[in-house]
Amino acid sequence: MLTAYGAANGCLTEFEAAASPAVPPDCVWLDLVEPTAEEEAAVEAALGIDIPTREELAEIEASSRLYQEDGAAFMTANLIRRGDHDEPESSPVTFIIKDNTLITIRYHHPQAFPAYVKRAMKPQSTSMTGWGILISLLEAVVDRAADHLERAGQIVDETSKKTFGAKRQLSGIHKPNPRRGVNLQELIENIGEEGDFVSKMRESLVSIGRIVAFMQAITDQMRDNKELKESKVRIKTLQRDIVSLTDHATFLNGKISFLLDAVLGLISIEQNGIIKIFSVAAVVFLPPTLVASIYGMNFEVMPELKWVLGYPFAIVLMIFSAILPFLYFKRKGWL
Known part of the structure; x- marks a missing residue:
């Protein structure tokens, strides 16, 4: 034209x-x-x-x-x-x-x-x-x-806020995490x-x-x-x-x-946080698994086999063995 x-x-x-x-x-x-x-x-x-x-x-x-x-x-x-x-x-x-x-x-x-x-x-x-x-x-x-550059700058600023948004304390009020x-x-x-x-x-x-x-x-x-x-x-x-x-x-x-x-x-x-959760979960459930494995062995003579409180004792032991590493990780700040 x-x-x-x-x-x-x-x-x-x-x-x-x-x-x-x-x-x-x-x-x-x-x-x-x-x-x-x-x-x-x-x-x-x-x-x-x-x-x-x-x-x-x-x-x-x-x-x-x-x-x-x-x-x-x-x-x-x-x-x-x-x-x-x-x-x-x-x-x-x-x-x-x-x-x-x-x-x-x-x-x-x-x-x-x-x-x-x-x-x-x-x-x-x-x-x-x-x-x-x-x-x-x-x-x-x-x-x-x-x-165009001004608009691109605004988009970059908005993206920056979304990227680096975190809890901030303002006048004693915690703002939610925008990310x-x-x-x-x-x-x-x-x-x-x-x-x-x-x-x-x-x-x-x-x-x-x-x-x-x-x-x-x-x-x-x-x-x-x-x-x-x-x-x-x-x-x-x-x-x-x-x-x-x-x-x-x-x-x-x-x-x-x-x-x-x-x-x-x-x-x-x-991604590291997700892998960390799985790693901690594996470590936490490792002692209860060990306890369950021990009492799952089919030996003829086991001291707690005919014990009336044997089953509750094993459950409590598994729960305690799971709580102990969890508290240890919590104290170290790994969770």
Whole structure:
């Protein structure tokens, strides 16, 4: 689908879709979403550039995603979105600047794009040129990434409370253990999902950071263009935001790794506790079993065989022999 946008009165305006793919002469942004061969050919003919196909985008190495060709700057970054069932989806998105016209090529639907279009339909204080729209789009993408990282941080904090919840004394009142009844396997799955998402988000931020650095190098070469002065300031601010978000994603990755180790440790502790119970039970019931085995021997002459109190004596002896090791373990603090 080819969507063309223009600028009027400081607002972004959308051109009406034509029956056949066509590029309006005064457009500032061409958004190609899963474009057809006809739409790609129309844009290539209008702007005189070679648009990379989906297969070419997938084959482009990370070190070759930023280049200039035919008077245009080509920049590709991996953008993240929450797909069905809240699963992260990563796909390359290409930004092309040619003669102050922006072309975007994407094969998925990051939420930052419609959010920016909705906001840009109202009067903007920033310039509505190709460069201005590109920077605004990247700002929207970074804002969306910040929201995603904030949500991931909240999920990690909630998981941390469930993981390390224990009885706490507050004003003389014991709070219940919030970890009771928590499925540790489910916690591991949640931690793994958030760890995968944060890792992909960090990779996305790194690729966006490389685009912004590439844009900075291009604008530095265009010192005579007065319209780019505002863009340079916004690019520097964008770089700082990306660096801070990348650091935050790294921090979340470390915290997630720590939580994963902690949950695995708790699972080991619970398993050891279960084995401990069986071990103690075996030791406690070992003396009564020994007593029962002794009196279960079929010897002809046994002193207590014809004793009237022999049976109660054996029962009491077995109970006493079970209570004695139990009290010993209790005193040692092993129970």
